[in-house]
Each structure stands twice: as structure tokens, then as C-alpha cells.
Amino acid sequence: MNRTQKLLIAFLSLVVLFTGVVISRVWIFKPQSTVKLVKISIGEYDTEIWGKNYPLEYAGYKKNMEMAPSPTGYGGSVKVQKAEMQPELYTNFKGNPFSKDYTEDRGHPYAMEDLRESKRIGPAAKGACITCKTPYIEKAYQEMGWGFASKPLTELMDKAKHPVNCANCHDPETMGLRVINPAFTEAMQKRGIDVSKASREEMRSYVCAQCHSEYYFEPGTFKVTFPWDKGLTPQQMYEYYSTKPSGFAQDFIHTDSQVPVLKAQHPDYEEWQNGVHGQFGVSCADCHMPYMRKSGQKYTSHWITSPLKTLDESCSPCHTQGKELLFSQVKAFQDNVWQLQHTAGQNIARAHGAIQKAGTNSAANQTELANARELLRRAQWYWDYVAAANSMGFHNPVQELNTLGQAIDLAHQAIDAANKAAGTNSL
Ligand code: HEC
Ligand code: HEC
Ligand code: HEC
Ligand code: HEC
Numbered sequence: 444m445n446r447t448q449k450l451l452i453a454f455l456s457l458v459v460l461f462t463g464v465v466i467s468r469v470w471i472f473k474p475q476s477t478v479k480l481v482k483i484s485i486g487e488y489d490t491e492i493w494g495k496n497y498p499l500e501y502a503g504y505k506k507n508m509e510m511a512p513s514p515t516g517y518g519g520s521v522k523v524q525k526a527e528m529q530p531e532l533y534t535n536f537k538g539n540p541f542s543k544d545y546t547e548d549r550g551h552p553y554a555m556e557d558l559r560e561s562k563r564i565g566p567a568a569k570g571a572c573i574t575c576k577t578p579y580i581e582k583a584y585q586e587m588g589w590g591f592a593s594k595p596l597t598e599l600m601d602k603a604k605h606p607v608n609c610a611n612c613h614d615p616e617t618m619g620l621r622v623i624n625p626a627f628t629e630a631m632q633k634r635g636i637d638v639s640k641a642s643r644e645e646m647r648s649y650v651c652a653q654c655h656s657e658y659y660f661e662p663g664t665f666k667v668t669f670p671w672d673k674g675l676t677p678q679q680m681y682e683y684y685s686t687k688p689s690g691f692a693q694d695f696i697h698t699d700s701q702v703p704v705l706k707a708q709h710p711d712y713e714e715w716q717n718g719v720h721g722q723f724g725v726s727c728a729d730c731h732m733p734y735m736r737k738s739g740q741k742y743t744s745h746w747i748t749s750p751l752k753t754l755d756e757s758c759s760p761c762h763t764q765g766k767e768l769l770f771s772q773v774k775a776f777q778d779n780v781w782q783l784q785h786t787a788g789q790n791i792a793r794a795h796g797a798i799q800k801a802g803t804n805s806a807a808n809q810t811e812l813a814n815a816r817e818l819l820r821r822a823q824w825y826w827d828y829v830a831a832a833n834s835m836g837f838h839n840p841v842q843e844l845n846t847l848g849q850a851i852d853l854a855h856q857a858i859d860a861a862n863k864a865a866g867t868n869s870l
Contacts, residue, residue: 480495480496481495485615485616486581488577488610490504490605493608493609493613499737499740500609500745501745503735503746504552504609504745506745507550507551508553509550509746511752513748513749514749514770515749515770515835517777517781517834517835518547518834519547520550520748523547524544524545525546529784531788531789532788534699535827536695536704536706537795538697538699538704539694544561544562544563550748551606551607553606555577555606558576559600566597568595568596569594570593570596570598570665571660573603574592575653575654576603576607577603577605578605578610578623580611581610583603589625592665593665611653620650621650622646624653626658626666627649627652627669629668630671633671634672647726647728648715648727650727651711655709656709656710656711657669657670657707657828659694661688670684671683675710675712675716676717677828680710680713681824684705693705697795699795699796699799700795700796700798700799700819701816702816707832708831709831709832710832711833711834714834714842715727715839718838718841719841720838730757730758731747731748732744733756733760734756754766754770776836776837776840777835777836779836779840779844780836780840780844783844783847783848784826784835787825787826787851790854790855790858793858794815794818795819797815797858797862798861801864806865807864807865811863811864812864815857815861816857818857818860819854819857821853822849822850823850825853829846829847829850
């Protein structure tokens with residue numbers, strides 16, 4: 444072997460070695476999301492199929508089955524009756540199924556099971572209830588438009604087998620983020636926002652906002668509608684409801700006080716949007732779906748739960764204050780909100796009693812009584828906006844403490860007005 448041949452062999456060996464290293468690195472560290480083992484078609488709602496292509500995200504999604512209390516003791520993923528902690532719920536929702544069954548939410552994979560088991564669902568329940576529980580909403584809307592909303596729930600339940608999953612947030616072909624609840628797109632359009640032009644950053648909250656928002660069913664059609672025409676604060680949404688949109692006057696009439704009550708439904712997006720993180724562009728996914736690493740791969744956590752279970756990954760990319768301080772700050776916000784929420788709820792319960800008592804007095808001043816009912820209607824909406832939202836105020840402590848302060852004041856005014864209604868005329 445001459446020198447040139449030796450050099451050539453050495454060179455070729457180097458090339459083989461280098462290529463081998465490159466191939467093995469690419470093979471090991473290749474982002475798993477680009478390895479497509481199966482084709483996921485439009486209308487595929489089975490997570491197992493999606494999971495074949497995206498095992499890390501699928502494993503995270505399955506972790507949502509875990510049922511554990513939250514580290515703060517508020518919220519959590521265990522199905523307990525909320526009234527255990529707040530007995531005032533029984534009084535404040537009298538006349539509505541929420542007084543019988545109102546459980547703490549748990550993971551997305553339980554959405555259909557919990558709907559099926561809910562004691563709030565009777566034979567008269569409508570298809571509209573599936574809107575935020577399953578990706579089947581996509582097919583239902585394609586086939587029937589909003590017509591699906593007024594169908595009997597039992598009819599749709601057989602078809603909507605799959606709970607909230609990949610297809611609610613992802614386009615199966617591009618894996619880009621998407622929104623499939625038409626109620627959200629319509630509500631945003633009315634506010635002058637075209638969701639189809641949203642940035643990736645905005646989509647990281649919009650995918651959640653399509654479900655984690657306040658809504659009502661339009662009378663007659665049962666179309667899911669978000670009350671956002673005047674804005675997203677508790678005051679602005681109350682103003683909107685005061686116009687009785689499409690004849691919608693209340694969710695139920697309270698059995699004792701005859702107050703036409705608005706039942707708030709988890710306004711998480713609204714609360715966050717007006718808060719410091721929402722205003723500063725920190726998305727839902729930033730905290731609830733932080734970046735993780737496994738064997739060198741960076742991926743998005745799909746275990747969507749209390750971010751305090753992953754405090755390092757969820758908060759530390761932005762905050763350097765340290766775990767203990769951050770945790771105790773969250774807990775302090777929540778303890779303050781809980782105290783006022785409980786006080787407001789109890790005063791509202793008392794006000795229902797005072798109005799009931801005045802109502803049984805045939806000599807009561809009816810104008811004053813109507814005034815008392817309006818004050819209590821507003822008080823209960825303010826209280827419930829906070830009570831029905833899901834972070835015990837963390838998403839926006841400033842707004843929530845203000846709202847609860849107003850709820851307490853309004854409840855006292857309602858009690859005064861009820862006493863005045865009964866007292867003035869019994870003289
Ligand atoms: C800055 C971080 C942050 C952002 C942004 C954020 N959250 Fe949260 N969220 C939290 C914390 C902290 C809690 C309280 C967890 C606890 O008490 O253990 C929470 C609680 C929740 C809960 C209740 C969880 C439970 O255990 O019951 C839901 C639901 C929720 N958030 C949804 C959202 C949605 C939807 C958005 C966007 C519109 C959002 N969050 C934005 C930090 C965040
Ligand atoms: C509630 C909404 C939601 C659901 C449900 C959901 N994802 Fe995601 N997913 C996201 C968000 C948000 C991101 C981050 C996207 C971004 O920032 O571009 C993401 C990112 C991804 C990515 C890109 C790679 C990565 O990890 O960042 C893949 C792949 C993925 N998801 C697969 C899945 C699969 C498979 C399922 C079902 C088992 C699923 N997702 C369910 C919201 C969701
Ligand atoms: C298609 C509707 C839908 C979408 C989209 C959706 N959620 Fe949910 N979410 C639900 C429902 C319904 C539940 C309650 C499930 C149950 O308890 O049966 C829930 C529960 C939760 C919980 C409570 C989990 C627990 O362990 O207590 C959190 C946190 C949460 N969602 C956050 C988010 C975030 C963040 C996003 C966006 C990345 C999002 N959700 C997108 C409908 C949705
Ligand atoms: C993407 C960046 C980002 C992430 C992630 C984030 N934050 Fe923040 N946080 C901010 C910004 C920006 C502010 C505004 C004040 C500031 O500049 O520090 C803020 C403010 C706060 C405040 C003060 C709020 C107030 O009302 O004064 C607390 C407490 C807080 N964050 C806790 C958390 C916790 C807990 C998490 C994780 C669950 C978290 N943050 C995740 C960016 C972030």
C-alpha cells in the first residue's frame with residue numbers, strides 16, 4: 444500500500460465514521476413529531492391513532508387521567524362536590540340543577556364521562572352540551588350547522604364518543620393549532636377579530652378560550668353564545684346581559700327569592716385576559732403546557748393541570764424569584780380571594796332569605812322589592828364570575844378582589860332594600 448492509498452483509506456474511514464455519527468444523532472435526536480408512522484385523516488378523533496405519531500404528547504395527554512389534589516388545596520383534579528367547601532352553593536343555586544350536582548373539574552379525558560354522569564343532565568338536555576366536550580363538534584357542525592344544538596343530547600352522545608382531545612386543538616394534516624368551536628370564532632368576529640389570522644402566540648390561548656369561557660344558550664335555538672359584545676369584564680358582560688339578548692333573560696329563577704339569576708360558566712379566558720399575564724402576552728400554554736425535555740428532545744407538555752405541579756418548567760423561564768416564593772405568592776393571592784368569595788357567597792345566601800321573607804309579606808312595597816331583586820341579581824353575577832372561574836383568582840387577583848368587594852356591597856344593599864320593602868309598608 445502506498446502513501447496515497449493509506450491516506451485514501453484513512454479519509455474514507457473518516458467519512459464513514461462521520462456519516463455514521465450524523466445518521467445516529469439524527470435518528471436519536473430527530474424531533475419525534477416529524478416521524479409519521481400513520482396518516483391521520485380529517486375527522487379522526489381517536490387519540491390512540493394520533494399517539495402513534497406523537498408518543499410524547501400522547502403520554503402527556505394520558506397523564507390527564509391522574510386524579511390528584513392541587514398543590515394549593517384549591518381546584519384540583521379530584522371529583523368532589525364544590526359545595527363541601529362552600530355550602531352556600533346549595534342556597535344560591537336553588538331552582539337550578541347546580542344546587543344538586545356541581546363537581547370540581549378534572550382532566551380532559553374525563554369530559555364525556557363526566558357529562559354522561561352529571562345529575563344536571565335530564566331527558567330534556569340538548570345537543571349544545573357537547574360543544575366543549577368532544578372533537579365531534581367539528582363533524583356535527585359540518586353536517587347540521589347550529590342545528591345540532593337543539594337536538595336531544597342522547598342522540599348526539601352516541602356519536603360523540605371521544606372526549607376533548609388532539610383534534611380540538613390541532614389540524615390533523617398540518618398539526619398547526621386550530622379552533623373548532625364556532626361560538627368562539629363568531630364571538631371574536633363580533634369584536635372585530637379574525638381568528639383565522641391569529642398569530643401562533645395568540646393561538647396558544649385561543650385553543651383554550653374556545654371552551655374555557657362564559658356562555659349561554661340562545662333561547663329557542665340553543666346556539667352557544669359568548670356574551671362579549673361589550674367587553675370581557677364582569678361589568679361589561681352584565682351590561683350585555685341586561686339588554687336581554689335574543690330574549691335571554693336568565694338561566695333560572697331562584698326558588699326562594701324569585702330573582703332571575705345568571706349562572707356564570709368558567710370565565711377563565713376572560714379573567715386571564717384582563718390580568719397581568721394576559722395583558723403581558725403570557726399564554727395559557729406558557730404555564731399549563733410548558734416545554735419539557737426527554738432524551739434530548741424538546742416537546743410541549745400535554746399534561747394540562749395545575750402549573751404548580753411543574754413550577755420549574757412553567758414559571759422559571761420568566762421568574763427568577765425561586766420556587767418557594769412563587770408558590771407562596773400564588774397561595775397568598777388565592778387565600779385572599781377565597782376569603783372574600785366565601786363572604787360574598789354567604790351574604791348572597793342571606794339576601795335570598797331576606798327577599799323571600801319580604802316577598803311573603805303581602806303589604807311589601809313591590810317597587811322596592813323589585814329593586815332588591817335587581818341588586819341581588821347583580822351581586823350574584825359578580826360573585827359567580829369569580830366562583831365559577833378556575834384558579835381561585837390567581838389569573839387576575841386585582842380584578843377578582845374588586846369584583847368580590849362589589850358583590851358583598853351589592854348583597855348588603857339587596858338585604859337593606861328587602862327590609863325596606865317589607866318595613867315601609869308594614870308601618
Ligand atoms: C401565569 C401562569 C398561568 C397562565 C398564563 C394561565 N394559568 Fe391557569 N392557572 C395557573 C395557576 C397558578 C393556577 C392555580 C393552580 C392551583 O391552585 O394549583 C391555575 C389554574 C387553572 C385552572 C384550574 C386547575 C385546577 O386544578 O382545577 C384552569 C382550568 C386554568 N388555570 C385554565 C387556564 C386558561 C384557560 C388559561 C388561559 C386563558 C390560563 N389558565 C392561563 C397559572 C396560569
Ligand atoms: C387543549 C389543546 C391541545 C390538545 C388537546 C392537544 N394539543 Fe398538542 N399542542 C397544543 C399546543 C398549545 C401546542 C404548542 C404549539 C405551538 O406552540 O406551536 C401543542 C404542540 C403539539 C405538537 C408539536 C410538538 C411539541 O411537542 O411542541 C404535537 C406533535 C402535538 N401537540 C400533538 C398532540 C397530540 C398527539 C394530542 C392528542 C393526544 C394533542 N397534541 C392534544 C395544544 C393541544
Ligand atoms: C373542547 C373544549 C376544551 C378545550 C379546547 C380545552 N379545555 Fe380544558 N377543560 C375542558 C373541560 C370540559 C374540562 C373538565 C373535564 C372534566 O372534569 O370532566 C376541562 C378541564 C381543564 C383543566 C382542569 C384539569 C384538572 O386536572 O383539574 C385545566 C387545567 C384545563 N382544562 C386547562 C385547559 C387549557 C390550558 C387549555 C388550552 C391549552 C384547555 N383546557 C383547552 C374543556 C376544554
Ligand atoms: C412567559 C413569561 C411568564 C411566565 C411563564 C410566567 N410569568 Fe408570571 N409574570 C410575567 C410578567 C411579564 C409579569 C408582570 C410583572 C413582571 O414584569 O414581573 C408577571 C407577574 C407575576 C406575578 C405578580 C402578579 C401581580 O399581580 O403583581 C406573579 C405572582 C407571577 N407572575 C407568578 C407566576 C407563576 C406562579 C407562574 C407559573 C405558573 C408564572 N408567573 C409564569 C411573566 C411570566
